[in-house]
Amino acid sequence: xxxxxxxxxxxxxxxxxxxxxxxxxxxxxxxxxxxxxxxxxxxxxxxxxxxxxxxxxxxxxxxxxxxxxxxxxxxxxxxxxxxxxxxxxxxxxxxxxxxxxxxxxxxxxxxxxxxxxxxxxxxxxxxxxxxxxxxxxxxxxxxxxxxxxxxxxxxxxxxxxxxxxxxxxxxxxxxxxxx
Amino acid sequence: xxxxxxxxxxxxxxxxxxxxxxxxxxxxxxxxxxxxxxxxxxxxxxxxxxxxxxxxxxxxxxxxxxxxxxxxxxxxxxxxxxxxxxxxxxxxxxxxxxxxxxxxxxxxxxxxxxxxxxxxxxxxxxxxxxxxxxxxxxxxxxxxxxxxxxxxxxxxxxxxxxxxxxxxxxxxxxxxx
Numbered sequence: 001x002x003x004x005x006x007x008x009x010x011x012x013x014x015x016x017x018x019x020x021x022x023x024x025x026x027x028x029x030x031x032x033x034x035x036x037x038x039x040x041x042x043x044x045x046x047x048x049x050x051x052x053x054x055x056x057x058x059x060x061x062x063x064x065x066x067x068x069x070x071x072x073x074x075x076x077x078x079x080x081x082x083x084x085x086x087x088x089x090x091x092x093x094x095x096x097x098x099x100x101x102x103x104x105x106x107x108x109x110x111x112x113x114x115x116x117x118x119x120x121x122x123x124x125x126x127x128x129x130x131x132x133x134x135x136x137x138x139x140x141x142x143x144x145x146x147x148x149x150x151x152x153x154x155x156x157x158x159x160x161x162x163x164x165x166x167x168x169x170x171x172x173x174x175x176x177x178x179x
Numbered sequence: 180x181x182x183x184x185x186x187x188x189x190x191x192x193x194x195x196x197x198x199x200x201x202x203x204x205x206x207x208x209x210x211x212x213x214x215x216x217x218x219x220x221x222x223x224x225x226x227x228x229x230x231x232x233x234x235x236x237x238x239x240x241x242x243x244x245x246x247x248x249x250x251x252x253x254x255x256x257x258x259x260x261x262x263x264x265x266x267x268x269x270x271x272x273x274x275x276x277x278x279x280x281x282x283x284x285x286x287x288x289x290x291x292x293x294x295x296x297x298x299x300x301x302x303x304x305x306x307x308x309x310x311x312x313x314x315x316x317x318x319x320x321x322x323x324x325x326x327x328x329x330x331x332x333x334x335x336x337x338x339x340x341x342x343x344x345x346x347x348x349x350x351x352x353x354x355x356x
Contacts (some may be wrong), residue, residue, distance in 0.1 A: 065279040140249065145240040145334035161292050 003143040003156035009057045014086045017055035022177035023056045026151040028139040031093040032067035033147045040094040041164045059135040060155040067136050068145035069100035085112045196324040197298045203315040209268050225258040230300045234266045234274035234348035242332045245280040256342040265307050311335040314341040
Protein backbone atom coordinates (compact mmCIF):
# COMPACT_ATOMS: atom_id res chain seq x y z
CA UNK A 1 0.00 0.00 0.00
CA UNK A 2 1.75 3.17 1.05
CA UNK A 3 5.37 2.62 0.16
CA UNK A 4 7.26 5.80 0.89
CA UNK A 5 9.75 6.11 3.65
CA UNK A 6 8.66 8.32 6.52
CA UNK A 7 10.43 9.95 8.16
CA UNK A 8 13.22 10.37 5.62
CA UNK A 9 16.78 9.51 6.51
CA UNK A 10 18.22 12.11 8.88
CA UNK A 11 20.89 12.64 11.50
CA UNK A 12 18.79 10.53 13.82
CA UNK A 13 19.65 7.48 11.70
CA UNK A 14 22.67 5.21 11.78
CA UNK A 15 24.31 5.89 8.46
CA UNK A 16 27.34 4.73 6.53
CA UNK A 17 28.46 6.36 3.31
CA UNK A 18 28.66 9.97 2.16
CA UNK A 19 25.81 12.37 2.91
CA UNK A 20 25.77 13.56 -0.72
CA UNK A 21 25.61 10.07 -2.24
CA UNK A 22 23.19 9.93 -5.18
CA UNK A 23 21.45 6.88 -3.77
CA UNK A 24 20.33 6.00 -0.25
CA UNK A 25 19.50 2.45 0.73
CA UNK A 26 17.50 1.89 3.90
CA UNK A 27 16.97 -1.50 5.45
CA UNK A 28 14.33 -2.31 8.04
CA UNK A 29 15.70 -5.41 9.69
CA UNK A 30 15.58 -7.81 12.62
CA UNK A 31 18.86 -9.19 13.98
CA UNK A 32 17.33 -12.60 14.64
CA UNK A 33 15.55 -12.93 11.30
CA UNK A 34 17.22 -15.55 9.09
CA UNK A 35 16.36 -13.63 5.90
CA UNK A 36 18.05 -10.51 7.28
CA UNK A 37 20.99 -12.75 8.09
CA UNK A 38 21.08 -13.80 4.45
CA UNK A 39 20.78 -10.19 3.30
CA UNK A 40 23.65 -9.03 5.54
CA UNK A 41 26.60 -10.20 3.37
CA UNK A 42 24.73 -9.11 0.24
CA UNK A 43 24.33 -5.56 1.54
CA UNK A 44 27.93 -5.52 2.75
CA UNK A 45 29.18 -6.60 -0.64
CA UNK A 46 27.06 -4.01 -2.45
CA UNK A 47 28.23 -1.23 -0.14
CA UNK A 48 31.76 -2.27 -0.91
CA UNK A 49 31.20 -2.34 -4.67
CA UNK A 50 29.44 1.03 -4.66
CA UNK A 51 31.70 2.67 -2.13
CA UNK A 52 31.39 6.45 -2.28
CA UNK A 53 28.17 6.46 -4.28
CA UNK A 54 25.75 4.88 -1.84
CA UNK A 55 24.57 5.80 1.63
CA UNK A 56 23.12 3.07 3.85
CA UNK A 57 20.90 3.37 6.91
CA UNK A 58 19.61 0.57 9.11
CA UNK A 59 16.37 0.79 11.09
CA UNK A 60 15.00 -1.75 13.53
CA UNK A 61 11.99 -3.90 12.77
CA UNK A 62 12.05 -6.67 15.38
CA UNK A 63 9.27 -9.25 15.19
CA UNK A 64 9.42 -10.00 18.87
CA UNK A 65 6.86 -12.78 19.05
CA UNK A 66 8.63 -14.79 16.36
CA UNK A 67 12.14 -13.90 17.45
CA UNK A 68 12.47 -13.77 21.22
CA UNK A 69 15.94 -12.17 21.19
CA UNK A 70 15.33 -9.60 18.46
CA UNK A 71 14.15 -6.79 20.72
CA UNK A 72 17.11 -6.93 23.10
CA UNK A 73 19.51 -7.31 20.18
CA UNK A 74 18.11 -4.12 18.66
CA UNK A 75 18.34 -2.34 22.01
CA UNK A 76 21.95 -3.44 22.37
CA UNK A 77 22.76 -2.08 18.93
CA UNK A 78 21.31 1.26 20.03
CA UNK A 79 23.24 1.06 23.30
CA UNK A 80 26.44 0.46 21.34
CA UNK A 81 25.48 3.38 19.12
CA UNK A 82 25.59 5.59 22.19
CA UNK A 83 29.32 4.74 22.29
CA UNK A 84 29.84 5.21 18.57
CA UNK A 85 29.81 1.45 18.03
CA UNK A 86 26.52 0.88 16.24
CA UNK A 87 27.98 -0.62 13.06
CA UNK A 88 30.48 -2.94 14.75
CA UNK A 89 27.60 -4.20 16.92
CA UNK A 90 25.31 -4.50 13.88
CA UNK A 91 27.94 -6.65 12.18
CA UNK A 92 28.57 -8.75 15.27
CA UNK A 93 24.87 -9.47 15.74
CA UNK A 94 24.36 -10.58 12.15
CA UNK A 95 27.50 -12.71 12.33
CA UNK A 96 26.22 -14.40 15.49
CA UNK A 97 22.51 -14.82 14.90
CA UNK A 98 22.44 -18.07 16.82
CA UNK A 99 23.86 -16.50 19.98
CA UNK A 100 21.74 -13.50 20.87
CA UNK A 101 20.90 -14.19 24.51
CA UNK A 102 21.33 -11.32 26.97
CA UNK A 103 24.68 -12.65 28.16
CA UNK A 104 25.92 -12.89 24.60
CA UNK A 105 24.81 -9.33 23.91
CA UNK A 106 26.59 -7.98 26.96
CA UNK A 107 29.77 -9.85 26.07
CA UNK A 108 29.69 -8.43 22.52
CA UNK A 109 29.39 -4.96 24.05
CA UNK A 110 32.32 -5.66 26.36
CA UNK A 111 34.37 -6.82 23.38
CA UNK A 112 33.72 -3.42 21.80
CA UNK A 113 35.06 -1.71 24.88
CA UNK A 114 31.71 -0.87 26.43
CA UNK A 115 31.41 -1.28 30.18
CA UNK A 116 29.75 -4.61 30.92
CA UNK A 117 27.68 -3.30 33.83
CA UNK A 118 26.48 -0.33 31.81
CA UNK A 119 25.45 -2.58 28.90
CA UNK A 120 23.69 -4.92 31.29
CA UNK A 121 21.71 -2.10 32.88
CA UNK A 122 20.89 -0.59 29.48
CA UNK A 123 19.02 -3.80 28.68
CA UNK A 124 17.47 -4.21 32.13
CA UNK A 125 16.16 -0.64 32.20
CA UNK A 126 14.84 -0.80 28.59
CA UNK A 127 16.59 2.49 28.09
CA UNK A 128 16.66 2.11 24.31
CA UNK A 129 13.36 0.31 23.89
CA UNK A 130 11.37 3.37 22.87
CA UNK A 131 13.85 4.26 20.15
CA UNK A 132 13.55 0.75 18.72
CA UNK A 133 9.77 0.87 18.86
CA UNK A 134 9.77 4.29 17.20
CA UNK A 135 11.74 2.89 14.29
CA UNK A 136 9.50 -0.17 14.10
CA UNK A 137 6.41 2.04 13.89
CA UNK A 138 8.00 4.29 11.27
CA UNK A 139 8.48 1.11 9.25
CA UNK A 140 4.85 0.10 9.68
CA UNK A 141 3.74 3.55 8.51
CA UNK A 142 6.10 3.36 5.55
CA UNK A 143 4.62 0.07 4.38
CA UNK A 144 7.18 -2.39 5.74
CA UNK A 145 5.46 -5.75 5.62
CA UNK A 146 8.25 -8.12 6.59
CA UNK A 147 11.98 -8.32 7.07
CA UNK A 148 14.14 -7.32 5.46
CA UNK A 149 12.37 -4.48 3.65
CA UNK A 150 14.50 -2.08 1.63
CA UNK A 151 13.84 1.47 0.48
CA UNK A 152 15.86 3.06 -2.31
CA UNK A 153 15.75 6.85 -2.22
CA UNK A 154 12.63 6.63 -0.11
CA UNK A 155 10.68 4.23 -2.32
CA UNK A 156 10.02 0.68 -1.19
CA UNK A 157 12.01 -1.84 -3.19
CA UNK A 158 9.54 -4.63 -3.98
CA UNK A 159 11.75 -6.66 -6.29
CA UNK A 160 14.10 -9.28 -4.88
CA UNK A 161 17.14 -8.52 -2.76
CA UNK A 162 19.50 -11.08 -4.16
CA UNK A 163 22.77 -9.32 -4.96
CA UNK A 164 22.33 -8.87 -8.73
CA UNK A 165 18.77 -7.56 -8.38
CA UNK A 166 19.49 -5.16 -5.54
CA UNK A 167 22.72 -3.96 -7.14
CA UNK A 168 21.01 -3.33 -10.45
CA UNK A 169 18.18 -1.40 -8.78
CA UNK A 170 20.68 0.80 -6.96
CA UNK A 171 22.69 1.35 -10.14
CA UNK A 172 19.56 2.30 -12.07
CA UNK A 173 18.61 4.94 -9.49
CA UNK A 174 22.18 6.22 -9.37
CA UNK A 175 22.21 6.67 -13.15
CA UNK A 176 18.86 8.43 -13.10
CA UNK A 177 20.02 10.79 -10.34
CA UNK A 178 23.20 11.69 -12.17
CA UNK A 179 21.49 12.35 -15.48
CA UNK B 180 -17.70 7.49 3.31
CA UNK B 181 -15.78 6.16 0.39
CA UNK B 182 -12.26 5.18 0.94
CA UNK B 183 -9.56 4.91 -1.64
CA UNK B 184 -6.22 3.28 -1.42
CA UNK B 185 -3.92 6.07 -0.20
CA UNK B 186 -1.17 5.18 -2.60
CA UNK B 187 -2.69 4.29 -5.92
CA UNK B 188 -5.82 6.36 -5.54
CA UNK B 189 -7.66 3.27 -6.67
CA UNK B 190 -11.04 2.75 -5.07
CA UNK B 191 -10.73 -0.40 -3.03
CA UNK B 192 -14.35 -1.17 -3.79
CA UNK B 193 -13.65 -1.43 -7.50
CA UNK B 194 -12.13 -4.80 -6.76
CA UNK B 195 -15.44 -6.18 -5.61
CA UNK B 196 -15.04 -6.42 -1.84
CA UNK B 197 -17.93 -5.44 0.34
CA UNK B 198 -17.63 -1.65 0.11
CA UNK B 199 -17.01 0.95 2.79
CA UNK B 200 -20.29 2.20 4.23
CA UNK B 201 -22.06 -1.15 3.99
CA UNK B 202 -23.19 -2.84 7.18
CA UNK B 203 -20.69 -5.58 8.00
CA UNK B 204 -22.51 -8.92 7.73
CA UNK B 205 -22.81 -10.54 11.12
CA UNK B 206 -21.24 -13.92 11.70
CA UNK B 207 -20.84 -16.55 14.37
CA UNK B 208 -17.62 -18.50 13.86
CA UNK B 209 -15.72 -20.95 16.02
CA UNK B 210 -12.71 -19.35 17.66
CA UNK B 211 -11.67 -22.54 19.43
CA UNK B 212 -12.91 -26.01 20.35
CA UNK B 213 -15.84 -24.71 22.37
CA UNK B 214 -15.89 -21.01 21.70
CA UNK B 215 -17.86 -18.98 19.21
CA UNK B 216 -17.22 -15.36 18.34
CA UNK B 217 -19.94 -13.19 16.85
CA UNK B 218 -19.28 -9.91 15.14
CA UNK B 219 -21.96 -8.41 17.37
CA UNK B 220 -19.83 -9.40 20.39
CA UNK B 221 -17.43 -6.70 19.22
CA UNK B 222 -20.09 -4.00 18.85
CA UNK B 223 -19.07 -0.86 20.70
CA UNK B 224 -15.46 -1.12 19.59
CA UNK B 225 -13.85 -1.12 16.16
CA UNK B 226 -13.11 -4.50 14.61
CA UNK B 227 -10.32 -5.38 12.19
CA UNK B 228 -11.22 -8.39 10.06
CA UNK B 229 -8.27 -10.07 8.40
CA UNK B 230 -9.26 -12.62 5.79
CA UNK B 231 -6.33 -14.75 4.64
CA UNK B 232 -5.84 -17.84 2.48
CA UNK B 233 -4.36 -20.39 4.84
CA UNK B 234 -2.56 -21.09 8.10
CA UNK B 235 1.11 -22.04 7.58
CA UNK B 236 1.51 -20.41 4.17
CA UNK B 237 4.58 -18.14 3.99
CA UNK B 238 2.88 -14.83 3.16
CA UNK B 239 0.09 -15.36 5.69
CA UNK B 240 2.71 -16.11 8.31
CA UNK B 241 4.48 -12.81 7.71
CA UNK B 242 1.24 -10.88 7.60
CA UNK B 243 -0.16 -12.29 10.83
CA UNK B 244 3.21 -11.95 12.58
CA UNK B 245 3.23 -8.26 11.72
CA UNK B 246 -0.32 -7.71 12.98
CA UNK B 247 0.58 -9.64 16.13
CA UNK B 248 3.33 -7.12 16.84
CA UNK B 249 0.90 -4.26 16.36
CA UNK B 250 -1.78 -5.34 18.82
CA UNK B 251 -0.73 -2.61 21.30
CA UNK B 252 -1.21 -0.02 18.53
CA UNK B 253 -4.64 -1.38 17.62
CA UNK B 254 -5.48 -1.42 21.31
CA UNK B 255 -5.00 2.35 21.43
CA UNK B 256 -8.11 2.54 19.26
CA UNK B 257 -9.80 -0.15 21.35
CA UNK B 258 -9.87 -2.19 18.16
CA UNK B 259 -10.13 -5.98 18.20
CA UNK B 260 -8.36 -7.85 15.42
CA UNK B 261 -9.53 -11.26 14.25
CA UNK B 262 -8.12 -13.53 11.57
CA UNK B 263 -10.50 -15.52 9.36
CA UNK B 264 -9.67 -18.42 7.06
CA UNK B 265 -11.29 -21.69 6.02
CA UNK B 266 -8.91 -23.70 8.21
CA UNK B 267 -10.47 -25.80 10.98
CA UNK B 268 -10.22 -25.00 14.68
CA UNK B 269 -7.49 -27.54 15.44
CA UNK B 270 -5.34 -26.23 12.64
CA UNK B 271 -5.89 -22.67 13.90
CA UNK B 272 -5.04 -23.72 17.43
CA UNK B 273 -1.76 -25.35 16.43
CA UNK B 274 -0.85 -22.42 14.21
CA UNK B 275 -1.65 -19.78 16.82
CA UNK B 276 0.43 -21.65 19.41
CA UNK B 277 3.38 -22.12 17.08
CA UNK B 278 3.44 -18.46 16.07
CA UNK B 279 2.40 -17.11 19.47
CA UNK B 280 -0.52 -15.22 17.97
CA UNK B 281 -2.42 -13.25 20.59
CA UNK B 282 -5.63 -12.63 18.68
CA UNK B 283 -8.46 -15.01 17.74
CA UNK B 284 -8.38 -17.05 14.54
CA UNK B 285 -11.87 -17.85 13.33
CA UNK B 286 -12.80 -20.91 11.27
CA UNK B 287 -14.93 -20.18 8.21
CA UNK B 288 -15.12 -23.91 7.88
CA UNK B 289 -18.72 -25.09 7.65
CA UNK B 290 -20.44 -24.16 5.45
CA UNK B 291 -17.05 -23.59 3.92
CA UNK B 292 -16.25 -19.96 3.20
CA UNK B 293 -19.76 -18.72 3.94
CA UNK B 294 -18.60 -15.63 5.84
CA UNK B 295 -15.83 -14.88 3.36
CA UNK B 296 -18.44 -15.00 0.60
CA UNK B 297 -20.66 -12.58 2.51
CA UNK B 298 -17.79 -10.09 2.41
CA UNK B 299 -17.03 -10.90 -1.24
CA UNK B 300 -13.69 -12.11 -0.05
CA UNK B 301 -13.74 -15.69 -1.25
CA UNK B 302 -11.77 -17.26 -4.07
CA UNK B 303 -14.28 -19.65 -5.52
CA UNK B 304 -11.89 -21.44 -7.81
CA UNK B 305 -9.23 -21.90 -5.14
CA UNK B 306 -11.58 -22.70 -2.28
CA UNK B 307 -10.05 -20.31 0.21
CA UNK B 308 -10.43 -16.72 1.39
CA UNK B 309 -8.93 -13.71 -0.33
CA UNK B 310 -6.21 -11.72 1.37
CA UNK B 311 -8.50 -8.90 2.41
CA UNK B 312 -8.74 -6.38 5.24
CA UNK B 313 -11.81 -4.70 6.70
CA UNK B 314 -12.13 -2.09 9.40
CA UNK B 315 -15.59 -2.10 10.98
CA UNK B 316 -16.66 0.78 13.19
CA UNK B 317 -18.28 0.66 16.62
CA UNK B 318 -21.75 0.57 15.10
CA UNK B 319 -20.98 -2.33 12.78
CA UNK B 320 -20.49 -0.41 9.53
CA UNK B 321 -17.63 -1.26 7.22
CA UNK B 322 -15.42 1.82 7.09
CA UNK B 323 -12.54 0.60 4.99
CA UNK B 324 -11.67 -2.43 2.94
CA UNK B 325 -8.63 -3.49 1.00
CA UNK B 326 -8.01 -6.43 -1.29
CA UNK B 327 -4.38 -7.43 -1.59
CA UNK B 328 -2.96 -9.58 -4.35
CA UNK B 329 -3.07 -13.04 -2.83
CA UNK B 330 0.71 -13.38 -2.67
CA UNK B 331 1.41 -9.88 -1.29
CA UNK B 332 1.49 -9.07 2.39
CA UNK B 333 -0.54 -5.83 2.61
CA UNK B 334 1.26 -4.45 5.66
CA UNK B 335 -0.57 -2.54 8.37
CA UNK B 336 -0.34 1.10 7.35
CA UNK B 337 -3.81 1.08 5.75
CA UNK B 338 -5.40 -0.34 8.89
CA UNK B 339 -3.82 2.33 11.08
CA UNK B 340 -4.93 5.12 8.75
CA UNK B 341 -8.46 3.72 8.70
CA UNK B 342 -8.59 3.47 12.50
CA UNK B 343 -7.36 7.04 12.80
CA UNK B 344 -10.08 8.19 10.44
CA UNK B 345 -12.93 6.66 12.48
CA UNK B 346 -15.02 9.57 13.77
CA UNK B 347 -15.16 8.17 17.29
CA UNK B 348 -11.40 8.03 17.42
CA UNK B 349 -10.97 11.47 15.97
CA UNK B 350 -13.05 12.67 18.92
CA UNK B 351 -11.49 10.46 21.60
CA UNK B 352 -7.86 10.39 20.68
CA UNK B 353 -7.36 13.35 18.41
CA UNK B 354 -4.53 13.46 15.96
CA UNK B 355 -2.26 10.64 16.98
CA UNK B 356 1.17 10.08 15.56
